[in-house]
Amino acid sequence: MPLLKKKPLDYQEALRDIAKSLVRLKRPERLLKMITRFLDKELGIEHAAILVLDPAKSRYTIFDSKGVRKLPQSLLRLDPDHPLIRWFQPSRKERNHRDKIKEMESLRGFVSRREIQSLLNKGSFLDDRPELKKELIEVERSLKNLRADIAIPGHFKEALVGILLLGEKLTHRLYTKSEIQFFQTLVHDAALAVKTSEYHQRLVERNFELETRKKELEERLREIERLRKKEQETYYQIMKSLAQQVHAKDPYTFGHIRQVERLGIMTAEEMGLDLSGKRRDVLSAGLLLHDVGKIGIPDNILKKPGALDSEEWKVMRTHVEKGAKILEPLTDFKEVAEIVLCHHEHYDGSGYPRKLKREEIPIEARIVSVVDAFHAIVSTRCYREGRPVAVAFEELRRAAGTQFDPRVVEAFIRAMKKQLKHS
């Protein structure tokens, strides 16, 4: 009777088939099951089983077992001190020792129960090696317990990844050398697949973890961005409605504040001020809202065609405090309120309401002051005709150092000139 149940097995071909499948399989469980099924089907044997290292518990358990005398699944485990495990994971010393013994060559790279039996029977070489003899007896007994005729270790970089156990052939013949070589190749590839997939699995898990964290972070950033946008929209909504109210009361400012905002930002850019993040918003708001307090100034004063008397000026001047009061309750407008309050302060301390000097006046307020003055000079106001830009520059320069911060004046004029050149 032929060795094999069906047809003589072309090992080369089988090997190629399995190697091909190996590449396809990212999950080695399927490969291992395929191997046991293949061996059980193609070779007439009692059973084929694969033991695999459970790295978490450092023990070997039966991954799969097929055949008429298959091992019950999930019943058995082999601890690291199990004779078979110790045999396949010898210390360097033990291995060197074994390698020196000529008789042991027949057991290199696998163990065969019947080979061990014959060694034990005829092995006078074991008489002086009681420890090796004891080991061999234990391995033989373990193989018997596991119903195995041969066992083939699967190593990966010195570590024992798993073991292939094969029961006796139904014919009770011995396994041939070429068969054993075939099994060794198979087990070697399987160990590789298990290890790479473990590695792969760890990578996947790690990637997944990182991916999740990244997603969470992105989600948070999106949320922050969303809130910031919403906040900004609200901010501008409020400013717009406030500014519109000023318009409604003081028609001459029509077009004024938008212009003022644009010129102010330009000046700040020319000065090289930090306009990142909230800084730009604060400056914009200060420029847009500097006159918001005029809402509280009686029309007869605000819209008076002629010059104001001193009593009227007193009232008019309160618009800076009124404006600051309007803005103060809004948390985001604290800084803006300060700008509004300071936009009539003079660089030399002669302004109002607190007679602040130089750097005591927020830079934004100093900018508002210059831009607002320029705009007033060139605009047609109800009490006088607008004057040309050159005249305005002259006036600003004359007041630089007293009313205005000279650096702001110069930056403003530079920015204006650039703009005029472009238009």
Place this chain on the structure above:
Amino acid sequence: MKEMTRLLVVDDEPDICEFLKSFFQEREFKVETALSGEAAIAAVEKFRPHVMLLDIKMGPVDGLTVLKKIKEKHPRTKIIMVTAIETKDKIEEAIRLGADNYVTKPLSLEYLENDVREKVANLALNA
């Protein structure tokens, strides 16, 4: 001739019963198996085992029920619980009900054999 130790293996998986049976038979035990709690209770009366390997998780009569019944009637029978679920309360319950030891699946055959032999030695001492 020395009396053979009688071992009763109780598990609802035939593979496991058969495997443990042949393992202990090879070690000069007289082994019977039972595939359910009911069968186990009946087998104890007929077979009078010295030692029992008793699976905890079986239906409808589970290992703990069998343990309780047998320990009530045959307190000298040594019972080793076999459990796949390593839940502490089940094991504690088993010990409370008089189990002599427990092993968890997957088990080490070598440890199990030692354990069984130890119980047999105890029996002999107390005889």
